[in-house]
Amino acid sequence: MKTLLIILITAFISVCSIQAQEKGSMVEYNNTEREIPLKNLQPNKPISRSLIPQIAYAYLYNKVVTVSFEEAMPTVTIKIIKEATGETVYSQEYMNPTVISVDLTGQDSETYSIEVVSDTISLEGEFIL
Structure with a gap:
């Protein structure tokens, strides 16, 4: 027993x-992929409530931010800003992008914002690295 x-x-x-x-x-x-919700950056425009899908999506995986586009855009500027200091840690203009990856391995684990701007869209999101 x-x-x-x-x-x-x-x-x-x-x-x-x-x-x-x-x-x-x-x-x-x-280290799972997380979506970074993107909101309209243009405050004067009304919020559209339609079945039209969002034009761009952003994801974070292993300190790499990936932005994918649902439709062709002639030029797009991607900007990533450190929230605490307001410092721009990444800014680049792209021609006809479909998927953009930004490696932030050298950055500290803090809160950042991302801006996706073109002639037709202006989106902003926030994420913690």
Whole structure:
């Protein structure tokens, strides 16, 4: 009886230990892609409520920001700004982009804003690196 009780306690401790290790490693390696919600930057325009899909989408994965476009845009400027200081950490103009990736590996883990501006759209989003 004592032997059975010792075996059960040992098995329970082992299972708890393995689960705790798995949860710890999940936190370390849980780098899932997150969408950065983009809002209209033009405050004077009314908010459109239609079934037309958004023109651009932004995502963050492993300190890389990716902006993808649903339709062809002649020129687009992407700007990433550090919120705390107002410093522009990235600014680039693109011709006819479909997907743009910006590597922010050298930047600190802080709050940033992204601006996607062209002749027809002006979008802004906020994310934590």
